[in-house]
Amino acid sequence: MTSTRPLYQQVRESIRTQIASGLLPVGELLPTEEELTRVFNVSRATVRAAIRDLASEGLVKPRPKVGTLVIRARAPRRESTLRGLTEHLQEQGIVSEAVVLDVAVLAPPPHARDHLQLGPHDRVLRLVRQRRIAGRPFALIVSYVPESIGIQADEDFTVPLYQLIERSHRMHITHGRDVVGARGARPDEADALGLEVGAPTLTIRRTAYLDHDRPVEYVEAAIRPDLYEYTVTLPR
Amino acid sequence: MTSTRPLYQQVRESIRTQIASGLLPVGELLPTEEELTRVFNVSRATVRAAIRDLASEGLVKPRPKVGTLVIRARAPRRESTLRGLTEHLQEQGIVSEAVVLDVAVLAPPPHARDHLQLGPHDRVLRLVRQRRIAGRPFALIVSYVPESIGIQADEDFTVPLYQLIERSHRMHITHGRDVVGARGARPDEADALGLEVGAPTLTIRRTAYLDHDRPVEYVEAAIRPDLYEYTVTLPR
DNA sequence: AAGTGGTCTAGACCACAGA
């Protein structure tokens, strides 16, 4: 325990390991908080912070006046959240590179204008990127961001666009809607993806929103279905 | 504050009300913890417990060295949940009909066996259905359910399979994982969907789980992309 | 009666964003 990590996280990980290994079996009670305080030589508040985290993960369940019950051996499902393609791939241990093909401020095409709920004179930043896995292009991504958001055309677009939007401005993306479909590759897509025109292509259209349902980004992606599939975990 | 409820919950509700009413607008910072300590006349630990709850609800987001940002005015909307195609279509006001093409109990193909985590001798109920919108077929759906679940081959498979599993057997599906892809239609699919062989087709592979991550259903669907798209709403 | 988790206080020190 000589790490620089916070104590309560060290305690949490230690308990988590003991649960996963079966040392603390499902159905049994954790040692009491007072006991853990002694074992780890920390204050009770620290022990409780660790247990609180484990409880919010669904691994344990404190029962007042009884003890803290171990209810699962390992982390339950994680529901899907809105992530960029990059983050999604990173989770699967896949490294991908981004190539910026074009950046421009212009009048949006009608469907983009609709999705972003823009007026007839509003302009957008359009960002065209190609993503590659191991040098092989697998996705052509066209993003539209309202000019009013204030992203400059000279930013570093190799980092996730979300982070750019959220960090540089005091905004928080709350949710997004994805529409996933399939169609034959158009000529420009076939060219960028190394496919024949008309070859089956996976398409994703995403609209991301700030609080109050204000659209902040509209993305169209055409993807090689042999190199990527869209995965989502849903609660019932 | 003369209630008997815990202090931190009273503080939490008070802040929540001020956020909902717009007194603490989205995008602004909460008063500092020290300030809240004075205003509510409680210790800092109590204030932090209140903020922690609000943060886990997604209403606020503490930013170290900056302050605690209000990111939502009220509890987030309902994200997408696991639904069958039928329910999904119903939501959009589309009426679809199901045609059962085949029902059989048999040894599962290897990939279905994997997804259902079955042993080498377990058998499954295989259900092949075609779905139609206005008489036009748009989806070919093959479902696998472990024989051990106890669904009979003579049930009414025109109702959503989930309801069959959950209602008649007192089980609760907790979550599912969808994998959405695209590929050219295979001959059997082209036949059932009225497409040419090789025409772009949307595919969905879904595994549904009971508590404890026990798989209860594996479904493969091939879909006409001109008649259906896969839509999902995700929280950030 | 003993022992548990739930709640709460009153301090303290830290690293670091922002001016």
Next chain:
DNA sequence: CTGTGGTCTAGACCACTTT
């Protein structure tokens, strides 16, 4: 530098379950 949230301690009292 100043102020912020992040972390941590060492106490305390409570209500209630279990013995």
